[in-house]
Amino acid sequence: MRHRKPGELLTVFVICLLTIAWAGLLNAMPPVQRSVRPNGLVLVTSEEHSLPFVTFSLLIHAGARRDPTGQEGLANLTARALLFGTEKQSMTAINEQLDFMGASLSSDAGRDYAAISLRVLKKDLVAGFKLFTEVLTEPAFPADEVQKEVTRTLAAIKASEDDPGEVAERAFMKTLYGTGPYAHPVIGTKESVERLKPQGLRDFYRSHYHPNNAIMVIVGDIGDEDLKNAILPQLEKWETRAVPQSAVEASYETGKKTVMIDRPLTQANLILGHKGITRDNPDFYAVTVMNYILGGGGLTSRLMEEVREKKGLAYSVYSHFDAGKYQGSFQVVLQTKNSSARESIKLAVAELSRMRTELVSDTELEGAKKYLIGSFPLRFTTQGKIAGFLMQVEYQGLGFDYAERYPKLIEAVTAQDVLRVAKAYLHPDSYILIAVANLKETGLEQ
Secondary structure, three states, rough: OOOHHHHHHHHHHHHHHHHHHHHHHHOOOOEEEEOOOOOOOEEEEEEEOOOOEEEEEEEOOOHHHHHOOOOOOOHHHHHHHHEEOOOOOEEEHHHHHHHHOOOOEEEEOOOOEEEEEEEEEEEHHHHHHHHHHHHHHOOOOOOOHHHHHHHHHHHHHHHOOOOOHHHHHHHHHHHOOOOOOOOOOOOHHHHHHOOOOHHHHHHHHHOOHHHHHHEEEEEEEHHHHHHHHHHHHHHOOOOOOOOOOOOOOOOOOOOOEEEEEEEEOOOEEEEEEEEOOOOOOOOOHHHHHHHHHHOOOOHHHHHHHHHHHHHHOEEEEEEEEOOOOOOOOEEEEEEEHHHHHHHHHHHHHHHHHHHHHEEEEEEHHHHHHHHHHHHHHHHOHHHHHHHHHHHHHHHHHHOOHHHHHHHHHHHOOOHHHHHHHHHHHHHOOOOOOEEEOOOOHHHHHH
């Protein structure tokens, strides 16, 4: 009889608990309704009356990939500046109202889209949503507040330069995507952020913040009458306008490339990776299972077993596919002593090669599938998570029966599928290597 390690026992225990919880949580998923409003806004609603709250999440196709050249960080700053005041009232007045209602309002941007979220008590639904729509449709972008945010952003960029993990990630994305729309950080660069002005934010806002360029998700203690009387009249005042077309024309580094960044560190921060897949790739589920076994499964993954448990070389090692709307990336991320950087890289590459040449075991396959299926319901255990889940379902075009189909999609993955996608999407002979380390101690410069 094989004796399991403590980490394996914990994982098995967690899998059992999550599997038991699956049916109850899945059955608790509230029904969903979808409509397209006359102004072009896609509206997704889901009634959930267990708590007297309502959560609003709005997705705008206005992410960092739409930043004009030389104004990287503009999408991020525009999204954040929505909360700095409106044509009618200051940021201080808005925050005082939110505090009085006990509501939360946030706005931010990512690589592909910006998102604005409101969580408000049912009793404050009308007042809260009025404030939400005012912030969305009448932002003032006051110069003093914008400049304060520019200063904060520059400070954050400077601070990130002292984080070797951040430095490695930025270098990897720049190397992989070259001059493409995903090459720069969402936050922007020091040079580009210093150039951002309120008028630029207003121009970006006027180009992209329109209902026919957005998805609205509403989840919580709200019924048809609330929608009809309090929500839809406000939403439909939002005017449709022409939206600039923005095709993604991304190029990718496909050859082997190494970037060395010398820092006086005791620990090497390494990223090894290459082009990944898109979210709509039919192989997404097989890739998900494959990556769990390779390096996404924590203590039970092959990378963790070989690099950390057997050799004791890495403090942390994992792999992940960033499968977004457009072509994403694959990364193996390692932190190890400078002196063991070479050997750690060699072991990681060997594991990529092994995934491409050997069938995974039945134990590995079943463990991965049980965990992925069992943990899935944790994505919608709160209103906010349900709203985020539904937003992604709509954005990615997955269909609102996705939660029901997901277990079957994962369960259908075979060992042969894992081998096939490893051969197709892992490239141990043509990877980008980023090393942020004391290069003399690593020996990587030799």
